[in-house]
Amino acid sequence: MSPRLPRIHSYLKQKGLDGLIISAESNISYLCEYACRDAYLLICQKENIYFTDSRYIEEVKKNLSGCRIIKANGSVFKLIAQACTELRLKRIAFEERSLPFAEYAKISENLKKGAKLIPTHNLIEALRQVKGIEELKKIKKAIWITKEAFGFIKSFIAAGRREIEVAAELERFIRYKGASSSAFDIIVASGPNSRFPHHLTSLRKIKNNETLLIDLGVDFKGYKSDLTRIFFLGKINSLNQDIYDTVKEAQARAIKKIKPAVKINEIDIAARQYIAHKGYGKFFVHNTGHGIGLQIHEDPHISSNEGSELKPGMVFTVEPGIYLPGRFGVRIEDMVLVSENGCEVLSGAIDK
Numbered sequence: 001m002s003p004r005l006p007r008i009h010s011y012l013k014q015k016g017l018d019g020l021i022i023s024a025e026s027n028i029s030y031l032c033e034y035a036c037r038d039a040y041l042l043i044c045q046k047e048n049i050y051f052t053d054s055r056y057i058e059e060v061k062k063n064l065s066g067c068r069i070i071k072a073n074g075s076v077f078k079l080i081a082q083a084c085t086e087l088r089l090k091r092i093a094f095e096e097r098s099l100p101f102a103e104y105a106k107i108s109e110n111l112k113k114g115a116k117l118i119p120t121h122n123l124i125e126a127l128r129q130v131k132g133i134e135e136l137k138k139i140k141k142a143i144w145i146t147k148e149a150f151g152f153i154k155s156f157i158a159a160g161r162r163e164i165e166v167a168a169e170l171e172r173f174i175r176y177k178g179a180s181s182s183a184f185d186i187i188v189a190s191g192p193n194s195r196f197p198h199h200l201t202s203l204r205k206i207k208n209n210e211t212l213l214i215d216l217g218v219d220f221k222g223y224k225s226d227l228t229r230i231f232f233l234g235k236i237n238s239l240n241q242d243i244y245d246t247v248k249e250a251q252a253r254a255i256k257k258i259k260p261a262v263k264i265n266e267i268d269i270a271a272r273q274y275i276a277h278k279g280y281g282k283f284f285v286h287n288t289g290h291g292i293g294l295q296i297h298e299d300p301h302i303s304s305n306e307g308s309e310l311k312p313g314m315v316f317t318v319e320p321g322i323y324l325p326g327r328f329g330v331r332i333e334d335m336v337l338v339s340e341n342g343c344e345v346l347s348g349a350i351d352k
Contacts (some may be wrong), residue, residue, distance in 0.1 A: 002033050002066060007127065008043050017118065018089040019044035021080060021107070024098035026294040027124040033134075034063045035222045040076060041067070042083055049083050051076050077103055081110030093120045122299070129291060129299050130313035135223060136337070139293065139315060142225035143335060143347050145177045145218045150229050159208045159233055163188040166214070167201045174218045183217030183224040183296050195329040197286055197321060208234035211328040217296060224296045226317055227347050228333035243280070243322050243330045250274045250320040251332050254288055258318075258336055258343035264306040271320040272304065280322045289317040292335065314338040315346070 008031065012020060022028050022041040029036045031043075037056060042049040050067040052060055057071050072079055084092055092111075094104065096119035108117055131139065152173050157166060167186040174182060189199035191210040199213075206212060212233060217226035230244060254271040268288040275284045289302030292315055300306060302316055314337070321331030337344045 002031055004031050009045055017093045018091045020093040024095055030128055032064055044087055046087055077106035078110045081107050085112045090115050091118055093118050096121055125299050130311055131315050138221050138223035142218050142220035142223055145174050145179050146216055146225045146227050148177055149173050159206055161206050162203050163190055163201045179218035179220050181219050183219045187215035189213040195323045222294055224292050226292055228331045230330055246278045247320050247322055247330045247332050251318055254318050260310055260312050262310050264300055264308055265304050267302050268304045283322045289319050291316045310338050312338050312340050
């Protein structure tokens with residue numbers, strides 16, 4: 001059994017809950033310490049039950065211990081309800097953000113009278129904020145692959161290449177280096193396309209004397225990376241340079257704030273205030289960063305509204321940006337780890 005499961009047992013006992021149905025794939029993977037797919041997990045004091053279908057049974061038997069495995073030939077929701085009845089569970093928690101209403105209804109209608117489903121929010125996600133040693137190893141390997149890919153692509157980028165060609169070369173490269181896939185659709189945004197924070201990589205041809213923004217992340221054994229770099233082709237004009245230097249300094253000021261017990265909003269404020277001081281405040285249109293691990297966006301969210309404190313073991317991005325309407329945009333994104341006394345930048349910047 002994973003050492004993470006007893007923590008959930010303790011929580012259930014504390015809250016007077018008999019069991020918990022977990023439906024979020026990332027949360028099941030976290031608790032089972034195995035990349036789970038198309039599964040549900042029922043946790044209670046008596047036993048833990050893993051539900052999946054025939055496609056994954058042999059794989060699960062090989063990789064999972066500490067759980068009874070049930071193969072779903074028919075309705076998995078009926079089987080979950082039956083298991084709750086057999087275990088005499090009355091107050092059964094579920095993840096309100098990841099269990100669709102239709103699935104909730106199917107489980108509910110098959111429960112015995114007196115049993116009820118009780119919503120929970122952010123229970124396992126809160127635990128996932130602090131990464132363990134094995135998680136950090138996978139995250140660091142994902143970052144290494146990403147950095148290698150940026151180094152490789154510098155020699156491939158040229159005027160006349162299409163954005164989609166660059167993305168395709170990156171996708172090929174990261175797989176050769178051991179990634180299972182990209183962590184999200186790779187963003188290659190040239191010239192005016194860089195003004196869109198989440199540009200959809202297009203057929204546009206890259207031109208000289210313009211900004212090229214590449215946002216790349218990989219998936220390595222379930223754990224993600226997320227870095228953004230700016231490349232300049234040809235001559236860098238004074239506005240490009242000023243925007244780049246401003247974003248770079250804003251990122252440095254945000255990173256300098258990072259250490260245990262600091263309120264998360266102080267990181268966002270440090271970057272945002274500097275960008276505003278330079279006259280570009282209204283062009284910084286997103287949060288300064290986000291947690292990253294089994295999901296590309298997870299807690300903590302590095303925003304001006306987040307008043308909770310940093311804890312050692314948290315991993316997140318720091319990615320201020322400036323996007324000038326009709327012109328271009330600059331974002332620089334690195335990943336950091338909150339250490340016992342400060343922070344470690346897990347990804348070193350690649351110079352323009």
